[in-house]
Amino acid sequence: MKVNGYDESFVGWGLEDNDIAIRLLNAGIKKRFLKFGGICYHLNHFLASRTGEEENRNRLDRVINDKIIKAENGMNQYIDPKPQES
Template structure:
């Protein structure tokens, strides 16, 4: 995947198409996973649902300490209090919140921590490659999945991941991405024309 800028949707689609498993747990390359990350996700795996998890954002200084080997693993209690709850695990609360928390908002979608059945992703034709730069690609595919009848679960109190600090990607195309998202919501779009399959 040649570096031609932010083309996350395209490389995710290539990965989805080549994936041999029935269930895809999606992460980014700038995170550190808790040892229970996969097992927590699999607890909530259920046909007819996709799952969105959370993250703990690490600060610049703490990230530097990790990368220099001064910290062996991220410590939840040392992080910004705004993200601290995302670092805790509870089996009971994880299952209690899965459907209740998911109903409140579509703002809690993080592409760095999601899980899908491959058949559901193929049903909506994967990610929209028209969204070439940063922003809303994860929310856009989530709405199309919902329009296709796939429900959302929220993975809270589990699926813990720590996001390394880095400078933000360019937001210069965000307004266009917002327009695409608005059309998807308004038209209840399911199929993405510029996705995994290029000509239906």
């Protein structure tokens, strides 16, 4: 919630994982190393197009240089700000 999840502005291949990691660091979240201390799964999937790689790199550079914390296009778009009354 603090960083608004993944930024869905990233298109195609690359750097969305780097983006959320950097925004978490910018927000003051401490990194923990879990080497041999956790289980990680990776789903097999088709390779995404790399046509947007340069734009994704520019977006990541802005996050680094401007110390951005919140994703522009993140999970807040799926959260109803006014909970339904029963």
